Amino acid sequence: MQSHDTEPPLAGNVAPFTAQGMLLGLRKVSVLLPGIVVFAVAFGAAASAKGMSLVETLLMSALVYGGVSQLVAMELWRPEWSWGAIVGLAVVTATVNARSILQGASLQPWFARYPKGLNAFHLFFFTDANWLIGTRYQAEGGRDLGVVVGAGLGLWVVWVLATVPGHMLGALVSDPRRYGIDLVMPIFFAAMIVPLWRGRRAAVPWVVAGMVALLTAKLVDGYAFIIAGSLAGAVTGAFRDDAV
Incomplete structure (x- = not known):
């Protein structure tokens, strides 16, 4: 079926x-x-x-x-x-x-x-x-x-x-x-x-994005943390893919 x-x-x-x-x-x-x-x-x-x-x-x-x-x-x-x-x-x-x-x-x-x-x-x-x-x-x-x-x-x-x-x-x-x-x-x-989830190595961009978003939210008023966290995670993922 x-x-x-x-x-x-x-x-x-x-x-x-x-x-x-x-x-x-x-x-x-x-x-x-x-x-x-x-x-x-x-x-x-x-x-x-x-x-x-x-x-x-x-x-x-x-x-x-x-x-x-x-x-x-x-x-x-x-x-x-x-x-x-x-x-x-x-x-x-x-x-x-x-x-x-x-x-x-x-x-x-x-x-x-x-x-x-x-x-x-x-x-x-x-x-x-x-x-x-x-x-x-x-x-x-x-x-x-x-x-x-x-x-x-x-x-x-x-x-x-x-x-x-x-x-x-x-x-x-x-x-x-x-x-x-x-x-x-x-x-x-x-x-x-x-x-x-693809294991701890693949989780690195997620962790970076979260940390950057939290830090940006503390330091910058408004909603800049959304794009800052997204970009940080994307860039980290791109560099890790190139390194593989």
């Missing part, structure tokens, strides 16, 4: 993209959906508190779809804007989202096999969660891009829909940390990363 978590056999070097793969991606990411709902509700509540209308809030969730960077933007949101404030907001959110460049680069050999139009489509829905799902899936021998697309689309739909009750509820769930919901993402990532 064929496992529900495997893709059908394919001939040659065909780059698969199937509905079955999309359903598999949705199943893989479903464990994260309750946490995503709460964070989206928190964003909706924060947007309401800042004076944004429901339509404006929905458009931001649907078109910007920045997750954490949207919550960061709400922290910096102002009733009146100057060009300096706009540039500051852009720099902060770009720093938070810069990790996506490294994430996409890590999967580029897989993504490059698909048409540019399809890549442009699925990268709009590309998040930390479906990047990690795709990384683990590919490491296990999977090739169906539908897994990444299905996970991303599922998260996007839930994020947009959950923004509505958040905006209506106001500040009721404005701080997910009060309920421990902020632990959902770290727990999910830890559970997904464990099967990627």
